[in-house]
Amino acid sequence: MIDYAGRVATADTFPKLLRLNAQQFGDEIALREKDLGLWRVFTWSDYQARVHDFALGMVELGLGRGDVIGIIGDNRPDWVAAEVAAHAIGAMSLGLYRDVLDEEAEYLLNYGEAKLVFAEDEEQVDKLLALADRAPHLQHIVYSDPRGMRKYDDPRLLPADKLAELGRDRARREPGLYDRLVDATQGEDVAILCTTSGTTAHPKLAMLAAGRVLKHCATYLSFDPKGPEDEYVSVLPLPWIMEQVYALGKGLLCRMKVNFVEEPDTMMNDFREIAPTFVLFAPRVWEGIAADVRARVMDASPLKQRLYDLGMKAGLAALDRGQHSAVADVLLFRALRDRLGFTRLRSAATGGAALGPDTFRFFRAMGVPLRTLYGQTELLGAYTLHQADAVDPDTTGVPMGAEIEIKVLNPDVQGIGEIVVRHPNMYLGYYKNEEASKADMKDGWMHSGDAGYFNANGQLVIIDRIKDLAELSHGERFSPQYIENKLKFSPYVAEAVILGAGRDMLAAMICIRYSIISKWAEKKRIAFTTYSDLASRPEVYELLRREVETVNATLPPAQRIARFLLLYKELDADDGELTRTRKVRRSVINDKYAEIIDGIYDGQRDIPVDTTIQFQDGTTQRIRTTLKVVDLGHAPAHAEAAE
Numbered sequence: 001m002i003d004y005a006g007r008v009a010t011a012d013t014f015p016k017l018l019r020l021n022a023q024q025f026g027d028e029i030a031l032r033e034k035d036l037g038l039w040r041v042f043t044w045s046d047y048q049a050r051v052h053d054f055a056l057g058m059v060e061l062g063l064g065r066g067d068v069i070g071i072i073g074d075n076r077p078d079w080v081a082a083e084v085a086a087h088a089i090g091a092m093s094l095g096l097y098r099d100v101l102d103e104e105a106e107y108l109l110n111y112g113e114a115k116l117v118f119a120e121d122e123e124q125v126d127k128l129l130a131l132a133d134r135a136p137h138l139q140h141i142v143y144s145d146p147r148g149m150r151k152y153d154d155p156r157l158l159p160a161d162k163l164a165e166l167g168r169d170r171a172r173r174e175p176g177l178y179d180r181l182v183d184a185t186q187g188e189d190v191a192i193l194c195t196t197s198g199t200t201a202h203p204k205l206a207m208l209a210a211g212r213v214l215k216h217c218a219t220y221l222s223f224d225p226k227g228p229e230d231e232y233v234s235v236l237p238l239p240w241i242m243e244q245v246y247a248l249g250k251g252l253l254c255r256m257k258v259n260f261v262e263e264p265d266t267m268m269n270d271f272r273e274i275a276p277t278f279v280l281f282a283p284r285v286w287e288g289i290a291a292d293v294r295a296r297v298m299d300a301s302p303l304k305q306r307l308y309d310l311g312m313k314a315g316l317a318a319l320d321r322g323q324h325s326a327v328a329d330v331l332l333f334r335a336l337r338d339r340l341g342f343t344r345l346r347s348a349a350t351g352g353a354a355l356g357p358d359t360f361r362f363f364r365a366m367g368v369p370l371r372t373l374y375g376q377t378e379l380l381g382a383y384t385l386h387q388a389d390a391v392d393p394d395t396t397g398v399p400m401g402a403e404i405e406i407k408v409l410n411p412d413v414q415g416i417g418e419i420v421v422r423h424p425n426m427y428l429g430y431y432k433n434e435e436a437s438k439a440d441m442k443d444g445w446m447h448s449g450d451a452g453y454f455n456a457n458g459q460l461v462i463i464d465r466i467k468d469l470a471e472l473s474h475g476e477r478f479s480p481q482y483i484e485n486k487l488k489f490s491p492y493v494a495e496a497v498i499l500g501a502g503r504d505m506l507a508a509m510i511c512i513r514y515s516i517i518s519k520w521a522e523k524k525r526i527a528f529t530t531y532s533d534l535a536s537r538p539e540v541y542e543l544l545r546r547e548v549e550t551v552n553a554t555l556p557p558a559q560r561i562a563r564f565l566l567l568y569k570e571l572d573a574d575d576g577e578l579t580r581t582r583k584v585r586r587s588v589i590n591d592k593y594a595e596i597i598d599g600i601y602d603g604q605r606d607i608p609v610d611t612t613i614q615f616q617d618g619t620t621q622r623i624r625t626t627l628k629v630v631d632l633g634h635a636p637a638h639a640e641a642a643e
Contacts (some may be wrong), residue, residue, distance in 0.1 A: 001225055001227075002221075002225075002227055002253075002254055004217070004218035004221045004222060004253055004254065005215070005218045005222075007020075007218075007253060008187075008211070008214045008215050008217075008218050008253070012186070012187030012210070012211040012214060012215075013087060013182075013185040013186070013187055013189075013191065013210045013211060013214075014083070014084045014087050014088075014191065014210050014214075014248060014249075014252060015051065015055075015084050015085075015087050015088035015182045015185055016182055016183075016185060017214065017252045017253065018044070018047060018048055018051060018084055018252055019048060019179075019182055021044040021047075021048075021252065021255060022044045022045050022047070022048035025044050025228075025255060026043060026044050026045035026048075027043055027044075027045065028043060028044055028228060028255065029041055029042070029043060029257050030042055030043060030044045030046070030047045030251075030255070030257065030258070031046075031047060031077045031080070031257070031258050031259070031260070032257065032258075032259045032260065032274075033076060033077050033259075033260040033262075034259075034260065034261055034262035034266070034270050034273075035262065036262075037262070039259075039273075042077055044255075047077070047080075047081065050077070050078070050081040050085075050164065051081045051084045051085045051088060052085075052088075052167065052171070052178050053163070053164035053165075053167035053168055053171075054081055054082055054085035054160075054163060054164060054167060055085040055086075055088040055089050055167065055178060055181065056166070056167035056168070056170040056171050056177060056178055057163035057164055057165075057166040057167035057170070058085065058086070058089055058091070058116065058163070058167075059089055059167075059170060059177070059181070060166040060167065060169070060170045061116065061139075061140055061163075061166070063089060063091060063115060063116055064089050064090055064091065065089065065090030065091065066090065066091070066092075067089075067091040067092070067115050067116075068091065068092050068093075068094050068112040068113055068114045068115065068193065069082070069083075069086035069091045069092070069093055069094065069114065069115070069116050069117070069118070070094045070095075070096060070108075070109055070112070070114040070116070070117035070118070071083060071086075071093060071094070071095050071096065071117070071118045071238075072095075072096040072097075072098060072100065072105070072117060072118070072119050072120065072124045072127075072128075073098055073118070073119060073120025073121065073124050073144070074098055074120055074260075074263075074264070075234045075235065075237075075238050075243070075247070075260050075261075076120060076144065076260055077260065078118065078120070078144045078160055079118070079120070079238055080238070080247060080248055080251075080258075082118040082142075083095070083192075083238075083248065084248070086191075087185060087191045087210060088178070088181055088182050088185065089181055090181070090184065090185065090189070092112075092190055092191060092192065092193050092207075093191065093192050093193065094108065094109075094112045094114060094193040094195075094205070095192075095194070095195070095237075095238050095239030095244075096108055096109075096117075096195075096239060097195075097237050097239050097580040098120075098124070098237065099573065099574070099580070100127070100580075101574055102127055102130050102131060105127055105128070105131065105135075106131050106134050106135060107202055108195070108203075108205075109131070109135045109137070109138060110134075110135060110136075110137065111205065111431075111432070112193055112205065112431070113137040114135075114137060114138060115137055115138065115139050115140065116138075116139060116140040116141075116142065117138060117140070117141055117142070118142045118143075118144070118160070119141055119142065119143050120143065120144050120145060121143060121144070121145035121147065121148075122143075122145070122147065122148035122149060124143075125141060125143050125149065125152070125157070128141050129141075129152070129154060138156065139156060140156055140158055141154070141156045141157050141158065142158050142159070142160050142163050143157065143158075143159060143160060144159075144160040146159055185210075186211070187209060187210060187211020187212070187214070187215075188209050188211055188212075189209060189210070190207040190208070190209060190428055190431075191208060191209060191210035191213075192207075192208040192210070192213070192244065193205040193206070193207060193208075193431050194206045194208055194239070194241050194244065194377050194427075195239055195377075195580075196377050196378070197377070197579045197580075197581055197583055204430045204431075204433055204436055205430060205431035205432075205433075206241075206377045206378050206427045206429075206430060206431075207427055207428040207429055207430065207431050208244075208380060208427055208428070209428055212380060212424075212425035212426070212427075212428075213244070213245065213248075213249045213380055213425070214249055214252070214253055215424070215425045216245075216249075216380040216381070216383075216423075216425040217245055217249040217250050217253050218253060219400050219401040219403070219404070219423075219425075220245070220250070220382065220385075220400055221250060221253065221254055222400075222401065223385060223400040223401065224347060224385060224400075225254075226250060226254045226256050226278065226347075227254050227255065227256065228254070228255040228256065228257070229277070230254070230256040230257070230276075230277045230278060231256070231257050231259060231274055231275070231276040231277050231278075231344070232246060232247070232251070232256050232257065232258050232259065232276055232277075232278060232279070232280075233259045233260075233261065233270070233271050233274055233276045233279065234246070234247040234258050234259065234260055234261075235261060235264075235267055235271070235281070235285070236280060236281070236282060236285075236352075237580065237581075239580075240352065240580075240581060241375075241376075241377040241380065241381040242280060242351055242352060242373075242375075242381045242382065243280075244381070245380070245381040245382070246258075246280055259274050259276070268289075268340070268341065271340075271341040272339070272340065272341030273341075274341070275341050275342075275343050275344045276341070276344065276345070277344050277345065277346050277347070278345060278346060278347035278348060278349075279342075279345060279347075279348050279349070280348075280349045280350075280351065280373075281348075281349075281350060282350070282351070282352045282353065282581060282582065283350055283352065283353050283354065283355040283356075283359075283485075283582075284353075284582045286350055286355055286359055286360075286363065286370075287355070287356075287359055287488050287489075289340065290359050290362050290363070290489070290491070291490075291491035291492075291513055291516060292491075292516075293336065293340075294491040295491050295515075295516045295519065298491075298520070299519070299523075307331050307332060308332055310328075310331060310332075311325075311327075311328040311331035311332025311333065312328070312332065312362075312365065314327050314328040314331070315328035315332070315333060315365035315366065315367075316361060316365045318365070319361060319364055319365045324367060325365075328365070329367065333365075333366045333367050336366060337366065337367060337368070342366075342367075342368055345368060345369060346369065347369055347371070347388075348363075348368050348369050348370045348371065349370070349371050349372070349373050349382075349385070350370060350371075350372055350373070351372065351373040351374065351375070351382055352581050352582075353581065353582065353583050354462065354464075354481055354482075354485055355372065355485065356485030356486055356488060356489050357393040357394055357485075357486075358485075358486060358489035359485075359488070359489050360372070360393035361393055362489075364391065364393070369388070370391075371385055371386035371388070371391055371397065372385070372386055372393070372395070372396045372397060373385045373396065373397070374396035374397070374460065374462060376421075376446065376448055377427070378426060378427040378440065378441075378446050379421055379423065379426055379427070379446055380425055380426065380427065382400070383399060383400055383404045383406075383421060383423060384396050384397045384398055384399055384400065384404075384406070384460050385397045385398070385400055386398075386459075390457070390459070392455075392457070392459055394455075394461060395455060395457075395459035395460060395461050396459070396460045396461070396462055397459055397460065398458060398459055398460065401423075403423050403424055404421070404423040405421065405422050405423065406419065406420070406421050406460065407419075407420050407421075407445070408420075408452065408453055408454065409447075411453065414453070415453040415454070416451055416452065416453045416463060417451065417452075417453070418447060418448065418449070418450070418451060418466055419448040419450045419451070419452045419460070419462070420445040420446065420447050420448065421445065421446050421448060422444050422445045422446060426446060429441070449465055449466055449467065450462050450463075450464070450465060450466065451463040451464055451465070451466045451469055463479050463482070464479040464480065464481045464482065465481075468480055468481065468586055470500060470501035470502075471501065471502070472500055472501075472502075472503060472504060472505070472506070472558070473502055473503060473504045474504065476558040476559065478498075478500065478506065478559050480497070480498035480499075480500075480586075483496075483498045483506070483508075483551070483555065483559065483561070484496045484497065484498050484584075486551045486554065486555075487508065487510065487547070487548070487551055490547040490550075490551075491513060491516050492512060492513055492516060492517055492520075492543060492544060492547055493510055493511070493512070493513060493544070493547065494511045494512060494513040494514070494570060495510075495511040495570065495571045495578075495584075496508055496509070496510045496511070497509045497571075497584055497586070497589050498561070499597055499600070499601075503601055505562035505563070506559060506560065506561050506562055507561065507562060507563040507564060507597075507600045507601065508548065508561045508563075508564040508565075509564070509565060509567050509589075509593065509596070509597075509600075510544060510548075510564055510565070510566050510567065511566075511567050511569070511570045511571055512531075512534065512535050512540065512544070512566055514531050514534065514570070517534060517540060517543070518534060520543070521534060521537070521539070521540070524539065526539050526540075531568075531569065531570065532568040532569065532623050532625050533625075535566040535567065535568060536566070536568075536625055536626070536627075536628070538628075540566065541566060541628060541630060544564070544566060545564075545630055545632070548561055548564055548630075548632065549632065552632065560632075561632060562631070562632055562633075563600055563629055563630060563631050563632065564629075564630050564632070565596070565600065565607070565627045565628060565629050565630065566627070566628075567593075567627070568609055568611075568623050568625050568627065569613055569623070571584070571589075575592075575613075576588050577589060577592070595607075596609070596627065599627075599629070600629055604629060605628070605629055605631075606626050606627070606628060606629070607626065607627040607629065608625075608626050608627075609623060609624070609625050609626065609627055610622075610623070610624050611623050
């Protein structure tokens with residue numbers, strides 16, 4: 001096994017470790033990128049050369065220690081090269097989500113006072129140029145994809161290849177400069193400004209030291225080893241802490257091959273071509289894959305549907321016995337794993353939010369070695385993970401190393417309290433926000449804001465965000481997230497919001513999964529025009545009624561959904577309703593849909609809606625519809641007793 005800790009001791013920053021890899025394993029494949037249908041290979045020497053040229057190009061532009069370098073776009077080799085190059089000159093990298101809106105980009109770039117931004121293509125350049133004089137610190141915009149760029153004449157624009165050329169020219173004039181810069185980098189220096197999820201307000205910027213990231217990656221890899229023979233497909237957003245850990249920290253440390261898909265739309269096809277040995281997906285991706293599988297089954301012949309049902313039943317039964325069904329593998333799972341690109345998986349993980357136990361069991365029965373990880377940006381990502389031989393879908397596993405301390409603060413009679421954590425490699429505080437740093441860090445312990453407990457097997461169970469745990473008016477406690485995840489196991493449900501805090505019953509606002517229900521409607525010859533129109537159809541309501549009643553049957557009587565409606569639009573991060581990692585912003589939902597929520601609880605059967613929604617391209621659409629409230633007849637427990 002690789003001596004991960006020893007490698008960090010030798011090279012404690014990203015550029016130092018990259019240089020070491022290029023020196024020792026220069027011809028080994030480091031990265032691949034799908035481009036125009038072909039996989040382009042980048043060795044460690046290629047990777048190092050691009051970082052070298054970018055770094056000295058930025059020096060030529062006058063950038064250096066303490067500056068902030070923004071990066072926005074899809075996951076690409078130039079994205080990671082730009083980040084390591086920023087660290088090489090002593091600057092801090094700030095990743096922006098590719099679908100960030102103008103206002104969010106303006107806030108982050110101004111807060112960080114970013115002087116240069118690497119923007120992948122015309123789409124991202126347009127966002128930056130649209131800011132005009134609202135980003136006064138922005139001096140340079142470097143783009144990698146030249147398509148569509150000839151029409152611009154903004155003096156801040158610079159092709160990435162031209163920046164690299166500036167770097168090579170500087171190297172010729174000043175040999176040895178790059179090595180001196182890299183030698184000057186220190187593991188305890190702030191290297192990454194990583195955005196937090198921002199469930200309640202603007203995201204904060206966690207200051208991360210590269211040496212701490214690498215040491216934490218070494219702990220992670222000692223618990224779940226990886227090496228140069230491993231293949232990873234980078235599909236989660238690079239600004240997210242876990243993709244920073246996987247595609248950069250772990251990639252540099254264990255030298256696994258990091259692969260970048262051509263486009264988001266080709267993700268699963270490209271994924272299947274690589275057939276990676278391990279994968280990290282966010283819950284929404286696992287949910288989407290499971291929904292797509294079940295949707296395909298609906299379109300299959302009666303014989304194939306029967307085989308699927310038999311295989312899934314046998315697989316789940318075997319899973320409950322702690323086994324894997326050979327019969328189910330022959331009938332169903334072997335072909336299914338091949339279709340999904342899961343044939344070589346030795347390790348798989350989910351994290352970033354809770355994944356419903358039903359979806360988790362679906363993949364485990366299929367033979368996917370899925371495990372749950374748990375952590376926060378401030379703790380450098382995950383710090384708990386299931387052991388390979390002790391996987392429980394209701395838990396998030398155990399600490400990855402002895403140096404990770406986890407406590408349950410102020411537990412109630414059930415042992416549930418706030419999760420607080422400390423370990424040697426935590427963040428250095430929030431950038432320009434000492435007050436928030438002091439609020440979240442007390443006596444060396446990071447307060448997660450999550451409610452949880454340790455079960456009898458010593459595994460950590462996370463219930464929900466403390467602020468999201470709620471009580472009905474008669475005192476029954478419930479976790480909205482738990483019920484929402486059960487609903488999202490349905491292939492027809494894209495998103496759900498459970499209501500009921502301070503009320504006498506639970507209700508749900510449900511967003512249909514348009515891609516699947518539209519196909520279902522076409523097969524049933526149900527006419528519709530738009531998402532809103534489809535969501536209002538009586539047949540769709542009846543379909544969702546059956547799904548909600550199926551979930552209700554698995555819940556205690558007092559926690560069953562009494563009423564629900566189908567929302568006229570999808571919840572969207574662009575509207576502030578979700579974070580960029582797809583967590584529900586409940587305060588925004590409660591405020592934005594207050595009249596609809598009141599209508600549900602006032603006993604209205606039909607709630608009129610007349611509103612306008614704005615799309616990312618600036619166009620708007622007026623929505624005039626009536627939301628039907630379905631009453632499932634589950635009276636609250638205290639009302640039943642009174643009767």
